[in-house]
Amino acid sequence: MPLLLDSEDPKAPIGFDLSTSSTLFWRPVPVLVKQQDREDQHEALTVRILTGYARQNHNLRILRIHISNDSDLYFLHTLEVSEEDFQSLKNDQGILVDFASFPGKIISLLEKCIAAQPGDSPRLTEVKGNCQELSDALDRTKDERDSASAQLMQCRQQLAELREQYDKHLLEVQAQAKTHQASAHEERLREKAQLKDQHER
Secondary structure (H helix, E strand, O other): OOOOOOOOOOOOOOOEEEEEEEEEEEEEEEEEEEEOOEEEEEEEEEEEEEEEEEOOOOOOEEEEEEEEEOOEEEEEEEEEEEHHHHHHHHHHHOOOOOOOOHHHHHHHHHHHHHHOOOOOOOOOEEEEOOOHHHHHHHHHHHHHHHHHHHHHHHHHHHHHHHHHHHHHHHHHHHHHHHHHHHHHHHHHHHHHHHHHHHHHO
């Protein structure tokens, strides 16, 4: 498995303090690689996930992911996300977990990929090429989700208004019923009094 870039290497991502790093996951993962100019092929890509702190700020946590190919020394992808950057990513992509839980969720998905049978459909697919179509689809999905959320909020507001009107109407009906009962009771008392007077005469 490939080693990490040294902290003194000018190609190393800026800000990650390797002395504070902790490896959470380091295993080969079966991936179906798709390329526009080649046939699809299954490859075992080595994925390493680390957490650590920023070199200039040990209060800022950083997640670092390396993807490499043991059969291709020129293949290396590195992603580095700080806790602050993750908040923007979470809002943009609609991620439902916090920064502390995010690595565990990724590892869980990767372990499912590893446990999959060879004949199963791949859990993850790496696509090399133009991702504009996928980006547009994600934007449409986000817009649809935002629209559905707005409609749901409007429905909730309407239901709250209807409930308020119902409660108000119910109180009015109950008050009218009590008034009617009181009037009927007084009428019965008057009738009884009149009958009593007539009987005494």
